[in-house]
Amino acid sequence: MTISLILDMATSAHGERGAFTVDGTTVTFDELGHLVAAVGSELQDSGAKHVVFLGHSGLELPVLLFASAQAGLPFTPVNYRLGDRQLSDLINRVDGAVVVVDPDVTASFTDVSAPILSAHVLLKAARTRTDLLPSVDIDPDAPAVILFTSGTTSAPKGVVLRHSHLLSYVMGTVDFGSAESTDAALISVPPYHVAGMGTILTNLYAGRRMVYLPHFDAGEWLALARDEKATSAMVVPTMLERIVQSLQGAPAEIPSLRSLSYGGARMPRPTLEAALVAFDDVGFVNAYGLTETSSTIALLGPEDHREALSSDDPAVRMRLGSIGRPVPGVEAVIRTADGDPAPLGEQGELWVRGPQVSGEYMGLGSVLDPDGWFPTRDLAYQDADGFLFVVGRNDDTIIRGGENIAPAEIEDVLVHHPSVQSVAVVGIPDDHWGQAIVAAVVLEVGADPDPEELRQYVRASLRGSRTPDRVIYVSELPSTATGKILRKEIVANLVASAQS
Incomplete structure (x- = not known):
């Protein structure tokens, strides 16, 4: 067929x-x-x-x-x-x-x-x-x-x-x-x-x-x-x-x-x-x-x-932030860095398999493992009722002072501030911390908060290591037609600005 x-x-x-x-x-x-x-x-x-x-x-x-x-x-x-x-x-x-x-x-x-x-x-x-x-x-x-x-x-x-x-x-x-x-x-x-x-x-x-x-x-x-x-x-x-x-x-x-x-x-x-x-x-x-x-x-x-x-x-x-449960015919597992299944609530990489999963690239072949599992490269966790939560991409992870930080957990706090319309959090090179946390924020029309106000807003909800080192205001966030934020472009612009 x-x-x-x-x-x-x-x-x-x-x-x-x-x-x-x-x-x-x-x-x-x-x-x-x-x-x-x-x-x-x-x-x-x-x-x-x-x-x-x-x-x-x-x-x-x-x-x-x-x-x-x-x-x-x-x-x-x-x-x-x-x-x-x-x-x-x-x-x-x-x-x-x-x-x-x-x-x-x-x-x-x-x-x-x-x-x-x-x-x-x-x-x-x-x-x-x-x-x-x-x-x-x-x-x-x-x-x-x-x-x-x-x-x-x-x-x-x-x-x-x-x-x-x-x-x-x-x-x-x-x-x-x-x-x-x-x-x-x-x-x-x-x-x-x-x-x-x-x-x-x-x-x-x-x-x-x-x-x-x-x-x-x-x-x-x-x-x-x-x-x-x-x-x-x-x-x-x-x-x-x-x-x-x-x-x-x-x-x-x-x-x-x-x-x-x-x-x-x-x-x-x-x-x-x-x-x-x-x-x-x-x-x-x-x-x-x-x-x-x-x-x-x-x-x-x-x-x-x-x-x-x-x-x-x-x-x-x-x-409301969950992707739900797998559809019929699809299996999902969250694996730690060692490849073992992650305990409930613990973050790891989401792997999936099923007859609809391709995992094949033109000219490159398949990336499925020997058992047919596909690595989504999405960081995720699962709650006790089987709901899956995606917290970001593997390559979006910010490593600050040896600590892995998912941009999504900071974004999910900042986006609730009444002055914030949308936000993307990225990591940029830093001589002291390895990477510094920068929040690129699109403000609501007419809003003009002090950047320190937004930093303290995050600090009130997350521990200090998650507080953005910098908050910058931008007119828009670069994205694909489906709304995926182009984080690499944000990082490139920040690095270029620092060097100019």
């Missing part, structure tokens, strides 16, 4: 039901199936070995995903926001690629030898094609999707997701045909993120119409959710923060909305608490996953969110 099966099943069961809505136009499952068959035929005729896509989240994305599968070609959506040189370097790493470009994407490919096609021209030609070719018979263990990691700490690596990985994820987390005919999912995540692939596959398998908002804007998101009667939505933390800010304390008032999922980066507690109040009758889901795991591997469900929000027990309230 390949991911083509998902579209085949959805088309057979829900042919006349709407599958995708973009800019007010809806395409049915039957129409999507015909477009996929026609574009797949065009791709087979092209002689390409691989399909690279540069574009936004629109109809072209699901069509090319399934058309590539029909043609037996791996599909790679690439971050169109990268610079021309970075784009060229990534494309040139893909063997035998044809590059399909959304005309709205402005980029120069002077150093790319691969043929470049317009997505609009390709779809236009496909709509009139009648000599459709049969699907290529391919191995379920063949690569289906290759996604380049964000490269926040190193050069991007191409993660290989095989058909079997993606099918295991979809069929292990979603019931086929479980959506009602009136259900609609509002999608705003980038196409080059694993969530962009996962939302297509899971919603199609459920039979749910997807509504794309290619360019996120909080006001437009709220209006589109109301106009299209969205029943579910997926956002990243920075999007939810802007939605909450735009509401200015008022209720969201989207009667149709039943489920709101978030993921891609750590969610600030104040943002989540404000969102739970604004969307008071909506079920929230924290979906934790990685590119290497074919998307979600752990969930904090709606009841967990509401129970934590209303609880007076600090341990239960803390679960």
